Amino acid sequence: IYNSSLINKKSERDDIRAIAVPANEIADELGSARVANMVLLGTFIEATNLIKPESVEKALRAVLSERHHNLIPLNMQALERGRAYQ
Incomplete structure (x- = not known):
């Protein structure tokens, strides 16, 4: 998978x-x-089924500070666009 x-x-x-x-x-x-990285991750998820999208959101909530949680919806939207690209 490449950009x-x-x-x-x-x-x-x-x-x-x-x-x-x-x-x-x-x-x-x-x-x-x-x-863009999340778009690529979404394509990877769809191609491999190695990671669940829910796990990505859970990980983002765990690693991002609370003040950056407002970025999660955009990141998840990018992930879904990448999953749909195939």
């Missing part, structure tokens, strides 16, 4: 699955380039 906003070269290998996600553009549509 096709920054990398425009496609993989030449046929033994892997490369997923190009325009994470910067999606993040910009949401109003903040800072959530």
Whole structure:
């Protein structure tokens, strides 16, 4: 999974699955380039089923200070956009 906003070269290998996600553009549509990483994480979650989206929100609440909890909805929205991108 890679940010096709920054990398425009496609993989030449046929033994892997490369997923190009325009994470910067999606993040910009949401109003903040800072959530591009969450877009990519959402794509990873959807592609692998290794992490539950609820676990991400729980982790954000645990690691972010209370004053930054207002950023959680935007981050979760970015995560969902990444999940839906596939």
